[in-house]
Amino acid sequence: xxxxxxxxxxxxxxxxxxxxxxxxxxxxxxxxxxxxxxxxxxxxxxxxxxxxxxxxxxxxxxxxxxxxxxxxxxxxxxxxxxxxxxxxxxxxxxxxxxxxxxxxxxxxxxxxxxxxxxxxxxxxxxxxxxxxxxxxxxxxxxxxx
Amino acid sequence: xxxxxxxxxxxxxxxxxxxxxxxxxxxxxxxxxxxxxxxxxxxxxxxxxxxxxxxxxxxxxxxxxxxxxxxxxxxxxxxxxxxxxxxxxxxxxxxxxxxxxxxxxxxxxxxxxxxxxxxxxxxxxxxxxxxxxxxxxxxxxxxxxxxxxxxxxxxxxxxxxxxxxxxxxxxxxxxxxxxxxxxxxxxxxxxxxxxxxxxxxxxxxxxxxxxxxxxxxxxxxxxxxxxxxxxxxxxxxxxxxxxxxxxxxxxxxxxxxxxxxxxxxxxxxxxxxxxxxxxxxxxxxxxxxxxxxxxxxxxxxxxxxxxxxxxxxxxxxxxxxxxxxxxxxxxxxxxxxxxxxxxxxxxxxxxxxxxxxxxxxxxxxxxxxxxxxxxxxxxxxxxxxxxxxxxxxxxxxxxxxxxxxxxxxxxxxxxxxxxxxxxxxxxxxxxxxxxxxxxxxxxxxxxxxxxxxxxxxxxxxxxxxxxxxxxxxxxxxxxxxxxxxxxxxxxxxxxxxxxxxxxxxxxxxxxxxxxxxxxxxxxxxxxxxxxxxxxxxxxxxxxxxxxxxxxxxxxxxxxxxxxxxxxxxx
Numbered sequence: 001x002x003x004x005x006x007x008x009x010x011x012x013x014x015x016x017x018x019x020x021x022x023x024x025x026x027x028x029x030x031x032x033x034x035x036x037x038x039x040x041x042x043x044x045x046x047x048x049x050x051x052x053x054x055x056x057x058x059x060x061x062x063x064x065x066x067x068x069x070x071x072x073x074x075x076x077x078x079x080x081x082x083x084x085x086x087x088x089x090x091x092x093x094x095x096x097x098x099x100x101x102x103x104x105x106x107x108x109x110x111x112x113x114x115x116x117x118x119x120x121x122x123x124x125x126x127x128x129x130x131x132x133x134x135x136x137x138x139x140x141x142x143x144x145x
Numbered sequence: 146x147x148x149x150x151x152x153x154x155x156x157x158x159x160x161x162x163x164x165x166x167x168x169x170x171x172x173x174x175x176x177x178x179x180x181x182x183x184x185x186x187x188x189x190x191x192x193x194x195x196x197x198x199x200x201x202x203x204x205x206x207x208x209x210x211x212x213x214x215x216x217x218x219x220x221x222x223x224x225x226x227x228x229x230x231x232x233x234x235x236x237x238x239x240x241x242x243x244x245x246x247x248x249x250x251x252x253x254x255x256x257x258x259x260x261x262x263x264x265x266x267x268x269x270x271x272x273x274x275x276x277x278x279x280x281x282x283x284x285x286x287x288x289x290x291x292x293x294x295x296x297x298x299x300x301x302x303x304x305x306x307x308x309x310x311x312x313x314x315x316x317x318x319x320x321x322x323x324x325x326x327x328x329x330x331x332x333x334x335x336x337x338x339x340x341x342x343x344x345x346x347x348x349x350x351x352x353x354x355x356x357x358x359x360x361x362x363x364x365x366x367x368x369x370x371x372x373x374x375x376x377x378x379x380x381x382x383x384x385x386x387x388x389x390x391x392x393x394x395x396x397x398x399x400x401x402x403x404x405x406x407x408x409x410x411x412x413x414x415x416x417x418x419x420x421x422x423x424x425x426x427x428x429x430x431x432x433x434x435x436x437x438x439x440x441x442x443x444x445x446x447x448x449x450x451x452x453x454x455x456x457x458x459x460x461x462x463x464x465x466x467x468x469x470x471x472x473x474x475x476x477x478x479x480x481x482x483x484x485x486x487x488x489x490x491x492x493x494x495x496x497x498x499x500x501x502x503x504x505x506x507x508x509x510x511x512x513x514x515x516x517x518x519x520x521x522x523x524x525x526x527x528x529x530x531x532x533x534x535x536x537x538x539x540x541x542x543x544x545x546x547x548x549x550x551x552x553x554x555x556x557x558x559x560x561x562x563x564x565x566x567x568x569x570x571x572x573x574x575x576x577x578x579x580x581x582x583x584x585x586x587x588x589x590x591x592x593x594x595x596x597x598x599x600x601x602x603x604x605x606x607x608x609x610x611x612x613x614x615x616x617x618x619x620x621x622x623x624x625x626x627x628x629x630x631x632x633x634x635x636x637x638x639x640x641x642x643x644x645x646x647x648x649x650x651x652x653x654x655x656x657x658x659x660x661x662x663x664x665x666x667x668x669x670x671x672x673x674x675x676x677x678x679x680x681x682x683x684x685x686x687x688x689x690x691x692x693x694x695x696x697x698x699x700x701x702x703x704x705x706x707x708x709x710x711x712x713x714x715x
Contacts, residue, residue: 032598042188048205077297110199
C-alpha cells in the first residue's frame with residue numbers, strides 16, 4: 001500500500017476543514033435566498049408554438065387566491081424596442097357590478113409583470129393590453145359564485 | 146478540428162461546412178438547454194427600465210422549429226452520417242404533431258453521444274459566439290434605432306446563466322473566501338491568452354467607449370439624462386456648488402475626495418456642470434482599462450494583460466460603478482492599480498523615480514477617494530510585507546513600506562490641520578465616522594446567520610440590481626485565487642486584497658455591501674482565471690478550442706454588461 005506524503009496529507013486535511021467551514025457558513029443560505037425566489041421562478045408557461053408570442057404582449061397567467069386576483073402579463077420578445085404598455089383589467093363580479101383597474105408602465109422585451117387586485121366577488125375578467133397602439137383583448141371565466 | 150477552423154488555408158467549401166457544422170451543433174444544443182429551463186419555468190432578473198424579471202420563453206413557432214431541424218442537419222451532413230439524416234426530419238414531424246419541441250431537444254442531446262464529448266466542447270463555444278453576436282446586434286439595433294431582422298436570441302443568452310441565479314450570492318461569497326484556497330494552489334500554473342496584448346487592449350478601450358456611448362450617446366437616452374445614483378444625487382448638485390463657490394470650495398464640498406472634485410470643477414468650468422458629469426463617467430472606464438492592462442503586463446505579460454483590459458469595462462466594477470455612479474471609488478481603484486504597477490517596477494528594477502511615482506500615485510488615490518485610499522493603502526502594505534519575505538525584493542519592499550507609512554502619517558496630520566482650519570471635515574473625523582458605523586454593524590450582526598444572509602442576498606439581488614448576477618466574475622475570481630497561490634507575485638497582491646474586501650463586505654451595513662464588493666480589482670483576477678482556463682483547454686483540446694472558449698466567455702461578458710448599460714440608459 002502506498003504511503004501518503006506528509007504534504008499531501010496536510011493538503012487533504014486542510015481541504016476537508018475548508019469544506020466543513022463552507023458547509024457551516026452556507027447552512028443558513030437557502031432559507032434566506034428563498035425570500036428572493038420570485039426572481040427566478042417564472043411559474044406558468046406558454047407553448048413555444050403559441051402564436052400570441054409574436055404579438056408584443058400576452059396574458060401569461062391568471063390566478064385567483066382568496067379575495068386576490070393575480071394577472072401576469074408577459075411583454076414578449078417580439079418588437080424588442082422598448083414600449084409603453086397600458087393594462088386595463090375589467091373585473092365582473094357576481095353581484096352584477098364591474099370594477100376597472102388601469103396600469104401603465106414602460107415594458108422592455110421579456111418582462112413578466114404581475115398585477116394584483118382585490119376582487120372577492122370576481123367571476124370573470126377582461127384583460128386589455130395596449131402596446132404602442134396595438135391592442136390585445138383576452139377574456140377569462142374565473143368560475144366560483 | 147477547431148484550430149483548423151480558426152486558421153483556414155483558403156476559403157473552401159469544406160471549411161465553410163465545418164464552420165456551419167460546429168456553430169449549428171452548438172446553437173441547437175443551446176436551444177435544447179433553453180427549452181429545458183423553459184420547461185422548469187425559470188425566469189431571470191435583470192435591469193431594464195427598472196427591475197425586470199424576464200421569462201425564459203422560446204418564441205419558436207413553426208418556422209423556428211424548421212430552422213432548429215435544419216441546424217441539426219448541418220453537423221450530420223458535415224460528418225457524413227447520412228443514415229442519421231432522417232432523424233431531424235422525424236423530430237420535426239413529431240414536434241409539429243405534438244406542438245412541443247421536446248423531440249428536437251431530445252435529438253440535440255442525442256447528437257452529443259453520437260459526436261462525443263470533444264466535439265461537444267468545440268461546438269458549445271461556437272454556439273455561444275453565434276448567440277452572443279445575435280444578442281449584441283439586437284442591443285445595437287435597440288440602442289441606435291436600427292431596423293434589423295434579428296432572431297430573438299436574448300432568451301438563449303439569459304439561459305446561459307439564469308440557472309445560477311439562485312446560487313449567485315453564494316458564488317460571490319465563495320469568491321470573497323477564495324484566498325483560503327491559496328494553500329491548495331497547484332504547482333507550475335500555465336497561463337495562456339488567445340489574442341495579442343495590444344489587440345485586446347484596443348478591444349477593451351473600444352468596449353469602454355461603447356459602454357459610455359450606450360449610456361450617454363445613444364437613441365436610448367435622447368435627452369442625455371444623467372444616469373447612475375451618485376451622478377444625479379451627488380456629482381451634478383456638487384458641480385453646481387463648485388461653480389458657485391469657486392476653487393476654494395473644492396475642499397469644503399469634496400472633503401472626502403478633493404482631487405476628484407478638482408477634476409469635476411475643471412470639467413464643469415470647461416463644459417458646464419451637466420456635461421462635466423457625463424464626461425466624469427468616461428474617465429474611470431478608460432483609466433481602469435488602461436491601469437488593468439499595465440499592471441497585468443507587469444505581473445503576467447502582454448497577453449494576459451490584454452485579457453485584463455478586455456475584461457475591465459465589462460466586469461462587476463463597471464456595471465456596479467455605472468449603476469451607483471461611483472466614479473470616485475472607481476477612478477481611485479484605477480489609480481491604485483497604477484500605483485501598484487510603479488511599486489512592482491521599483492521592486493524589480495529599483496530607481497528613486499519609480500519609488501517617488503509610487504508614493505505620489507498612492508497619495509493621489511487617497512486624494513481622489515479617501516475610503517478607497519485607505520483600502521489601497523492596506524492592500525499595498527500587505528503586498529509589500531509579503532514581498533519582503535522574498536529574497537530578491539526584501540530591502541526595496543521594506544523601504545517602500547516604511548516611506549508610505551511616513552507619507553501617510555504626515556499627509557493625514559497635515560490634511561487634518563488644514564481642513565479643520567477651513568471648517569471642513571478632516572480625514573480623522575471621516576475615518577472615525579466610518580469606523581463607528583462599521584463597528585456598530587459588526588457588533589449587531591451574527592456572521593452567516595439567516596439575517597446576515599438575507600442582507601447579503603438583498604445586496605446582490607436588489608440593492609444594485611443585477612450588476613452582480615454575472616456568475617463569471619465570481620467563478621473566474623475564485624479560480625484565479627485558487628491557482629495563483631503565493632508563488633506568483635500577482636498572488637501576493639490579489640489574495641490579501643480579497644481578504645480585505647471580504648472583511649469589509651461581510652461586516653458592511655446592507656446598503657454598503659455592494660460598494661464593499663467593488664473594492665477589489667476583478668479585471669486582474671478574471672484575466673488570470675480566463676488565462677488559466679484557456680491554457681487548461683489548450684493542453685487537452687488544442688489551441689483552436691481554447692480560443693473559441695475564450696472568445697465565447699468574453700462575448701458573454703460583453704453581452705451581459707451591454708444589456709445592463711442598455712437597461713440603465715432606457
